[in-house]
Amino acid sequence: MTNKPKVYALTTCPYCKRTRRFLxxxxxxxxxxxxxxxxxxxxxxxxxxxxxxxxxxxxPVVVVxxxxxxxxxxxxxxxxxKI
Amino acid sequence: xxxxEQARVYCPVCQAKFRFDPSWKEGDIVxxxxxxxxxxxxxxxQEWIGDRPEKGTEKxxxxxxxxxxxxxxxxxxDMKEELLEGLLAKNKRSGDFYCPCRxxxxxxxxxxxxxxxxxxxxxxxxxxxxxxxKKT
Numbered sequence: 001m002t003n004k005p006k007v008y009a010l011t012t013c014p015y016c017k018r019t020r021r022f023l024x025x026x027x028x029x030x031x032x033x034x035x036x037x038x039x040x041x042x043x044x045x046x047x048x049x050x051x052x053x054x055x056x057x058x059x060p061v062v063v064v065x066x067x068x069x070x071x072x073x074x075x076x077x078x079x080x081x082k083i
Numbered sequence: 084x085x086x087x088e089q090a091r092v093y094c095p096v097c098q099a100k101f102r103f104d105p106s107w108k109e110g111d112i113v114x115x116x117x118x119x120x121x122x123x124x125x126x127x128x129q130e131w132i133g134d135r136p137e138k139g140t141e142k143x144x145x146x147x148x149x150x151x152x153x154x155x156x157x158x159x160x161d162m163k164e165e166l167l168e169g170l171l172a173k174n175k176r177s178g179d180f181y182c183p184c185r186x187x188x189x190x191x192x193x194x195x196x197x198x199x200x201x202x203x204x205x206x207x208x209x210x211x212x213x214x215x216x217k218k219t
Contacts, residue, residue: 010183010184010186012169012172012184013184013212014162014165014168014169035186036176047186057186059184
């Protein structure tokens, strides 16, 4: 895989934690942006990015190539990651 | 008119007022019927307001969450403890028990959030973060 999956998460969101645990358990190398830990300017920028991708501000968001998965969904993750 | 006639109590969590029961007195602990918060009654001038006696504690949010579910007849699932952890983390970082799955730290998103109090669970079967569920 050329592009690492990218995860947008909130540190307080249990569904985001489940998604990260799932990726870790499957030894998937991914980048994670903890949106609530960013400074205000960067946070606005990233939230705009999420809204453009998904049309809303909901977490977690996982980007795998052209696939965008909103919410913790193991079946969709498996399919997108081909695992 | 005495203070008790047609009096209402202001709840600082849901920022709404509910009817004062004439049998109540200053210092009594009552439950807000709108959000489930435990409140200590205080008279401020001619206004009854509710103080949060356990403000910011784990006991406060656990009591509120359980009371709200009881008042509305909602149930929890196996995510309850993880969501409570999220609420506690929100309080630590952002100063109050805001929804753990939202970015916005505004009073309307204090748990139970305004959309939940406005009927989201009835409409969608659950609240935004999945803490409260409608009985099936």
